[in-house]
Amino acid sequence: MSQSDRSVRVRLVDVARVAGVSKTTVSDALNGTGRLPASTREHVRQVARTLGYRPNATARLLRSGHTRLLGLAAREYVETPWVYADLAYFSQLAIATTRVALSHGYGVVLLPTSGPEDCWLDIPLDGVFVVDPVEADPMVGDFLAAGVPVVSDRRALAEIGSAARETGRWVDFDYGGAVRQVLDHLEDAGAERIAVVAAEATACFHQQSVGAYQDWCAERGREPRIVYMPGPGVQHTLDAVKDLLAAPVPPDAIFTLVEVSPPLLLDTIRRFGRSVPGDLLLVCTTEDPAASYTDPPISTLSFLPVETAQVAVELLVDRLEGREGDPGRLLSADFQIRASSAFPDQRPPRPAVSPLTPG
Amino acid sequence: MSQSDRSVRVRLVDVARVAGVSKTTVSDALNGTGRLPASTREHVRQVARTLGYRPNATARLLRSGHTRLLGLAAREYVETPWVYADLAYFSQLAIATTRVALSHGYGVVLLPTSGPEDCWLDIPLDGVFVVDPVEADPMVGDFLAAGVPVVSDRRALAEIGSAARETGRWVDFDYGGAVRQVLDHLEDAGAERIAVVAAEATACFHQQSVGAYQDWCAERGREPRIVYMPGPGVQHTLDAVKDLLAAPVPPDAIFTLVEVSPPLLLDTIRRFGRSVPGDLLLVCTTEDPAASYTDPPISTLSFLPVETAQVAVELLVDRLEGREGDPGRLLSADFQIRASSAFPDQRPPRPAVSPLTPG
DNA sequence: TTGAAAGCGTTACCAG
DNA sequence: CTGGTAACGCTTTCAA
Numbered sequence: 001m002s003q004s005d006r007s008v009r010v011r012l013v014d015v016a017r018v019a020g021v022s023k024t025t026v027s028d029a030l031n032g033t034g035r036l037p038a039s040t041r042e043h044v045r046q047v048a049r050t051l052g053y054r055p056n057a058t059a060r061l062l063r064s065g066h067t068r069l070l071g072l073a074a075r076e077y078v079e080t081p082w083v084y085a086d087l088a089y090f091s092q093l094a095i096a097t098t099r100v101a102l103s104h105g106y107g108v109v110l111l112p113t114s115g116p117e118d119c120w121l122d123i124p125l126d127g128v129f130v131v132d133p134v135e136a137d138p139m140v141g142d143f144l145a146a147g148v149p150v151v152s153d154r155r156a157l158a159e160i161g162s163a164a165r166e167t168g169r170w171v172d173f174d175y176g177g178a179v180r181q182v183l184d185h186l187e188d189a190g191a192e193r194i195a196v197v198a199a200e201a202t203a204c205f206h207q208q209s210v211g212a213y214q215d216w217c218a219e220r221g222r223e224p225r226i227v228y229m230p231g232p233g234v235q236h237t238l239d240a241v242k243d244l245l246a247a248p249v250p251p252d253a254i255f256t257l258v259e260v261s262p263p264l265l266l267d268t269i270r271r272f273g274r275s276v277p278g279d280l281l282l283v284c285t286t287e288d289p290a291a292s293y294t295d296p297p298i299s300t301l302s303f304l305p306v307e308t309a310q311v312a313v314e315l316l317v318d319r320l321e322g323r324e325g326d327p328g329r330l331l332s333a334d335f336q337i338r339a340s341s342a343f344p345d346q347r348p349p350r351p352a353v354s355p356l357t358p359g
Numbered sequence: 360m361s362q363s364d365r366s367v368r369v370r371l372v373d374v375a376r377v378a379g380v381s382k383t384t385v386s387d388a389l390n391g392t393g394r395l396p397a398s399t400r401e402h403v404r405q406v407a408r409t410l411g412y413r414p415n416a417t418a419r420l421l422r423s424g425h426t427r428l429l430g431l432a433a434r435e436y437v438e439t440p441w442v443y444a445d446l447a448y449f450s451q452l453a454i455a456t457t458r459v460a461l462s463h464g465y466g467v468v469l470l471p472t473s474g475p476e477d478c479w480l481d482i483p484l485d486g487v488f489v490v491d492p493v494e495a496d497p498m499v500g501d502f503l504a505a506g507v508p509v510v511s512d513r514r515a516l517a518e519i520g521s522a523a524r525e526t527g528r529w530v531d532f533d534y535g536g537a538v539r540q541v542l543d544h545l546e547d548a549g550a551e552r553i554a555v556v557a558a559e560a561t562a563c564f565h566q567q568s569v570g571a572y573q574d575w576c577a578e579r580g581r582e583p584r585i586v587y588m589p590g591p592g593v594q595h596t597l598d599a600v601k602d603l604l605a606a607p608v609p610p611d612a613i614f615t616l617v618e619v620s621p622p623l624l625l626d627t628i629r630r631f632g633r634s635v636p637g638d639l640l641l642v643c644t645t646e647d648p649a650a651s652y653t654d655p656p657i658s659t660l661s662f663l664p665v666e667t668a669q670v671a672v673e674l675l676v677d678r679l680e681g682r683e684g685d686p687g688r689l690l691s692a693d694f695q696i697r698a699s700s701a702f703p704d705q706r707p708p709r710p711a712v713s714p715l716t717p718g
Numbered sequence: 719t720t721g722a723a724a725g726c727g728t729t730a731c732c733a734g
Numbered sequence: 735c736t737g738g739t740a741a742c743g744c745t746t747t748c749a750a
Contacts, residue, residue, distance in 0.1 A: 009506055011727060011728090012727065012728065012729095021736080021737080022736065022737040022738075023727090023728085023729090023737080023738090024729080024730080024736070024737060024738080024739095025735090025736065025737075027728070027729060027730090028729095028736095031729085033729085033730090034735085034736090035735070036735070036736085037735075040735085040736090052504060054480060054504065054505035054506070055480075055727080055728070056483075056726085056727050056728070057480065057482060057483035057484070058417065058420045058421045058426060058483040058726085058727080058728090059421055059726070059727035059728040059729090059742090060481065060727080060728055060729080061417045061420075061421075061483060061728090061742095062417045062418055062420075062421045062726085062727080062728075062742050062743070062744090063727080063728045063730085063741085063742060064729080064742090065742070067416075067417060067483075068481070068482075069468070069482070087447075087450060087451075087454075088446075088450075090450075090454075091446060091447075091449075091450035091453075091454075092446075094450075094453065094469070095446075095449075095450075098469040102471045107468050107469070107470065107471070107482050108468065108469050109428070109466050109467065109468050109469075110453070110457040110466070110467050110468075110469065111466065112461045112466070121413060121414075121416065122416055122427070123416060123427075123428070123466050124415075124416035124417040124420060124426075124483070125416070145411055145413065146413035147368055147411075147413065234648045234649060234652055235652070238652060261620065261622060261647065261649040263620060263622030263623045263625075263626055263649070264622045264649040264652055264653065266622075267622055267626075267652075267653060267654060271654060288620065289592070289593045290593060290620040290622070290623040293593055293594070293597065293623055293626075293627075294623065294626060295626060295630060370743060370744090371743065371744065371745095372743080380720075380721085381720065381721045381722075382721085382722090382743095382744080383720070383721060383722085383745085383746080384719090384720065384721075386744070386745060386746085387720095387745095387746095390745085392745085392746090393719090393720095393746095394719075395719070395720085396719075399719085399720090414743085414744070415742085415743050415744070417742085417743080417744090418726090418742070418743035418744040418745090419744060419745080420744095421726050421727070421728090421742085421743080421744075422725090422726055422743085422744050422745050422746085423726090423744090423745080424726075
């Protein structure tokens with residue numbers, strides 16, 4: 001009731017009154033501004049300390065015109081009950097965003113991805129990073145309309161139109177290209193029946209990666225084999241893989257688009273009586289570093305959450321601090337070819353930086 | 360330069376001027392307060408929309424006296440370069456905190472754990488959750504002194520003293536008890552040389568868990584075997600385990616206190632020529648759901664990040680909204696006994712809820 | 719029904 | 735060197 005109660009909270013004026021000086025003097029003394037005699041400064045500081053004075057952060061913000069707070073929204077993750085899939089990606093992204101932002105002097109707010117209309121606009125943000133936006137994302141639109149700089153996917157910005165020109169910056173991946181790169185590699189390694197494990201989701205990445213797979217199959221007259229997760233959780237993913245393996249004509253390669261524990265996946269396949277890469281080639285979209293320590297090591301496709309965060313924050317900060325900077329950056333996914341998708345005869349695989357098949 | 364530029368940002372007065380009414384009317388019209396004729400209200404709204412008016416979040420905050428923002432600080436994780444260890448724990452905690460906070464109408468700010476003295480006080484927070492505080496944690500002290508309600512470990516609050524009485528709430532685990540529970544179980548299962556994999560860290564959990572292990576060993580006249588991670592990363596952890604196994608008298612049980620990928624750990628042990636649980640019992644402190652899907656399933660100790668987040672946020676929100684509520688809550692770690700630490704002869708293990716050995 | 723004016727707590731600009 | 739005073743942009747009380 002005493003210290004913490006709002007009505008008893010000591011304000012700048014209280015310090016001024018007790019110290020027998022004006023508000024300005026207190027402000028200057030505490031902030032090291034102005035030109036005060038050391039004695040006054042010390043006296044005021046002493047009074048402030050004994051009174052337990054702490055400046056009101058909100059008032060400072062209003063004065064300064066900025067909040068040094070950045071929003072981070074992952075359109076799929078926060079709302080959903082509990083999604084282990086994709087967790088590693090978002091976690092790494094969130095932590096990295098936070099660290100990079102902090103190094104520039106900004107804090108990060110994890111944003112609601114739904115809720116009462118426009119509720120996110122009540123949060124005092126200097127800028128926002130919207131990861132994996134949905135189509136015609138209203139959140140992106142709202143922030144842009146409110147004049148809050150946004151970094152997001154270029155496509156989401158394009159849908160908005162003119163305002164984006166001024167305020168929006170983008171960081172993109174060529175999701176389709178990355179998927180094709182993996183598929184080409186698997187094809188080169190001899191795979192003829194490539195199955196894909198995906199999630200049903202409206203966000204950018206899911207839509208585009210599945211689309212690219214379907215196109216790729218269509219171009220070759222192959223039948224696409226997509227298993228959609230019926231729900232979140234490890235068990236569902238593993239069940240899906242088992243279903244795939246139990247098919248009358250099982251696939252000879254699996255490419256997971258959702259996050260699965262790579263060692264666990266390998267173990268499941270093995271217990272099902274298949275060997276990797278002997279019977280089955282395997283590539284996982286994952287951020288789990290464990291993938292490179294399994295036996296055999298697993299080929300991975302990564303969308304570089306840490307680099308993404310770094311670029312996004314820098315774009316945002318440049319924009320906020322009035323530097324021109326790039327309008328956006330195109331990042332390349334990181335495809336690491338390892339033994340799990342190696343050529344049966346150990347021939348070195350095609351170079352990782354293969355030219356992408358044109359659309 | 361146009362829409363987004365601060366000097367051109369439309370304010371409440373601008374809307375009032377254009378609509379030909381006063382600030383009050385605009386405010387009422389937009390917020391649904393006051394008693395205006397529907398026509399005025401609609402007219403004002405229309406003008407606001409065409410002008411692209413968005414209220415300034417900071418100004419509202421200053422008026423309302425609260426920010427509906429909660430801080431989350433994990434004293435070990437944010438600052439460190441890149442710690443995969445403990446990631447799952449913190450990620451789950453952060454996501455869960457965010458979701459629970461949102462359901463109460465609060466946003467969550469990930470806080471810097473170091474930086475310019477007191478820098479965290481510049482962020483306008485209604486309350487803070489400090490996870491795994493260090494000894495005599497200055498962050499906890501600062502917030503309490505600033506009159507910002509804190510939820511943290513009870514021990515961190517106790518060190519601060521009287522202010523904590525008013526403003527602090529706690530959520531605790533009996534770390535030592537949980538560690539003892541695992542050790543007792545391993546002993547019952549026949550383990551005589553239990554080794555522990557730990558991290559060097561100053562935070563609460565690490566200090567107490569390692570301390571409990573040492574005490575437990577001392578009580579039995581056993582030699583403690585602790586391997587400290589030389590640094591973060593999967594490789595380090597696996598190397599540490601290999602060192603352990605390569606010892607002249609290798610342990611017959613391993614209990615990891617740092618987060619490792621359970622399937623990967625199992626694989627490493629197996630490739631080293633040891634079987635689990637035949638040659639080696641294994642218990643992992645982890646939040647990775649993969650642990651229960653390996654072969655054999657791995658016994659786990661979990662400190663329930665999701666429940667912790669839930670309790671912490673509720674404590675904080677109760678406090679903020681003037682409800683009395685509990686001063687704190689003691690949670691019990693979740694020890695799941697699985698085949699990796701089963702009795703060699705398959706005898707059912709002692710009940711999970713065994714009485715804890717007194718201090 | 720509407721509007722003027724008084725805050726919210728801070729910082730910044732000028733007189734004195 | 736110091737202290738009034740005016741913003742910052744909004745909400746709310748109180749008169750008209």
